[in-house]
Amino acid sequence: xxxxxxxxxxxxxxxxxxxxxxxxxxxxxxxxxxxxxxxxxxxxxxxxxxxxxxxxxxxxxxxxxxxxxxxxxxxxxxxxxxxxxxxxxxxxxxxxxxxxxxxxxxxxxxxxxxxxxxxxxxxxxxxxxxxxxxxxxxxxxxxxxxxxxxxxxxxxxxxxxxxxxxxxxxxxxxxxxxxxxxxxxxxxxxxxxxxxxxxxxxxxxxxxxxxxxxxxxxxxxxxxxxxxxxxxxx
Amino acid sequence: xxxxxxxxxxxxxxxxxxxxxxxxxxxxxxxxxxxxxxxxxxxxxxxxxxxxxxxxxxxxxxxxxxxxxxxxxxxxxxxxxxxxxxxxxxxxxxxxxxxxxxxxxxxxxxxxxxxxxxxxxxxxxxxxxxxxxxxxxxxxxxxxxxxxxxxxxxxxxxxxxxxxxxxxxxxxxxxxxxxxxxxxxxxxxxxxxxxxxxxxxxxxxxxxxxxxxxxxxxxxxxxxxxxxxxxxxxxxxxx
Numbered sequence: 009x010x011x012x013x014x015x016x017x018x019x020x021x022x023x024x025x026x027x028x029x030x031x032x033x034x035x036x037x038x039x040x041x042x043x044x045x046x047x048x049x050x051x052x053x054x055x056x057x058x059x060x061x062x063x064x065x066x067x068x069x070x071x072x073x074x075x076x077x078x079x080x081x082x083x084x085x086x087x088x089x090x091x092x093x094x095x096x097x098x099x100x101x102x103x104x105x106x107x108x109x110x111x112x113x114x115x116x117x118x119x120x121x122x123x124x125x126x127x128x129x130x131x132x133x134x135x136x137x138x139x140x141x142x143x144x145x146x147x148x149x150x151x152x153x154x155x156x157x158x159x160x161x162x163x164x165x166x167x168x169x170x171x172x173x174x175x176x177x178x179x180x181x182x183x184x185x186x187x188x189x190x191x192x193x194x195x196x197x198x199x200x201x202x203x204x205x206x207x208x209x210x211x212x213x214x215x216x217x218x219x220x221x222x223x224x225x226x227x228x229x230x231x232x233x234x235x236x237x238x239x240x241x242x
Numbered sequence: 243x244x245x246x247x248x249x250x251x252x253x254x255x256x257x258x259x260x261x262x263x264x265x266x267x268x269x270x271x272x273x274x275x276x277x278x279x280x281x282x283x284x285x286x287x288x289x290x291x292x293x294x295x296x297x298x299x300x301x302x303x304x305x306x307x308x309x310x311x312x313x314x315x316x317x318x319x320x321x322x323x324x325x326x327x328x329x330x331x332x333x334x335x336x337x338x339x340x341x342x343x344x345x346x347x348x349x350x351x352x353x354x355x356x357x358x359x360x361x362x363x364x365x366x367x368x369x370x371x372x373x374x375x376x377x378x379x380x381x382x383x384x385x386x387x388x389x390x391x392x393x394x395x396x397x398x399x400x401x402x403x404x405x406x407x408x409x410x411x412x413x414x415x416x417x418x419x420x421x422x423x424x425x426x427x428x429x430x431x432x433x434x435x436x437x438x439x440x441x442x443x444x445x446x447x448x449x450x451x452x453x454x455x456x457x458x459x460x461x462x463x464x465x466x467x468x469x470x471x472x473x474x475x476x477x478x479x480x481x
Contacts, residue, residue: 082383086376092276093369093408185408193380200387222389229393 021164024109029171034101041108046073048115053204055122056150059129059143060206067214071201076111078201079194080104087186094185095178096169106168107186114161121153135208143208150205162187199224264291271297272304275368275412282368283416286361294364301364301371302329308374311382315394315448323456327447328374334444335437336367343429351423362416369412373405391449391475398448399438406434438465449475 027033050069057068088103098106128149132142165186169179198204200219206212264285265271271293274281285292309328313321340363348354381401388394410430417426441447442465445458449472463471 082379085379086373089276089372089376090408093279093373094411185404189380193383196383196387200383220387223384223387223393223397225397226388226390226393230390 021167025168025171028102028105028109028168031099031102034099034105038101038105038108041105041112042077045076045108045112045115048112048119049073049076052115052118052122052125052153055125055129056204057206058126059132059146060135060212064203064206064212067212068204071204071214073115075194075198075201076115079190079197080107080111082197083107083186083189083193086189090185090189091182094182096172096174096182098172102172106165107190109168110161110165112161113164114157117157117160118153121157125149125153135206137208139208143205147205158191195224199227265293265296268296269300271364272300272368272372275365275372279365279369279412280416280419282365283358283361283419286355286357287420289357292357292361292364294360297364297368301367301369302333304371304375305329305332308378308381309447311378312385312394312398312448314382315385315388315391316450320448320450323450324447327444331437331440331444331447332367332370335433335440336363338440339429339433339436342432346426346429347417347422350417350425351421352417353421358420362413362420365416366409366413369409370405373408374401377401377405385448392469392473394448395469395472402437403434406430435465441465442468 024037027037049072053072054065054069056072057064057066084100084104084107087107088098088100091098091103129146132146133139135143162183166183169183172179200215202216202219203213265274267273271282275297278284282292282294282297286294306325306329310321310325312328313324343363344354344359381398384397385394388397410427413430414422414426418424442463443459445463445468446454450456
């Protein structure tokens, strides 16, 4: 049974990748993938924000698909142009469907991890200034899940790219460039749309007032790194 | 004014298998650059209209759009100023490095004609412009959300280097098609450093303190000092 299901899934993926390589039914595939990605990300998002109760769960169910869609919107044009200039002759629609495919796979994996994430959230103490350790552990868990599912998504993206008729070296360069661009921009989009886990000090809100006051990499350099260095040295 | 359509003395065989047609419309040359990047060089070699001025203008217009996005770091009139300065930086860097491209490439085996030289320069400018236009949404997001001038400066440096590295493929292939034996990466490095110094020469680009002059052409400074100066600026949250 499991083998049959896996076979069906792979055949479906193969058919989709063949369509993408041939430039067939791109709008239909794109729309279907976006819908699946949004539904799966919303499901995980609901669990992701669940530690702070139903309000943040609802917000994150909306915001997690938004992070993926906004990041795609910001990076797609460059991804397409970079592919063309690096000798990978993809149409804009093909780049979009390949991107959404990687994200849909990552979201599907995340959705499958929702029960696990729910268990850890359910077992964590309620949010309060005393529950900083629980907050940090939940943060780590979500980062681990999101990172590993994202990596799995990029593996499927690579599988799709390999079908394109272009030199292997150019394909690999394009793949690395797409993944890096998406990761860097995605980190910033997620930072702008925070909170996700929710702070133990401030009440639940949809977006922070200072959402656009400082980027995530500034925060890492001016806040996290000095703190880490200070901790190591003293 | 487009150059004359007189072909090179010895018209070489075409570089592309598909028939090369002349670009149509305002965006035709940029569009062609995406579909057939080397068509501009091929057209120049075959004596066809390769529209270098339209290509250059299109590339610089894309740079202006990127500049406008970068100007959102401060907002207000800086959007317009940056939209003016970014194409100036690219154009002046190209102009300053044009002789070295000619000589470096000639020493590397390129058989230049004025048409192929113009085609390579215009094609490279168009490629860089298109790539900057592609990076525009990312530049806008970071410009809007960054707090430190140094951080946003580094983001633009990284995006510019990324555009140069991707655009390098066009330059390498275009030069190889007219005889280059390699070794031209050094020129790209030179162009990159020159563009940093031109940006310093035309400063301030991203952050313009109230009452300060629009250009500080008389004050001498290296781009490394300029980067150090950027580290001292913390943008007030009320920008």
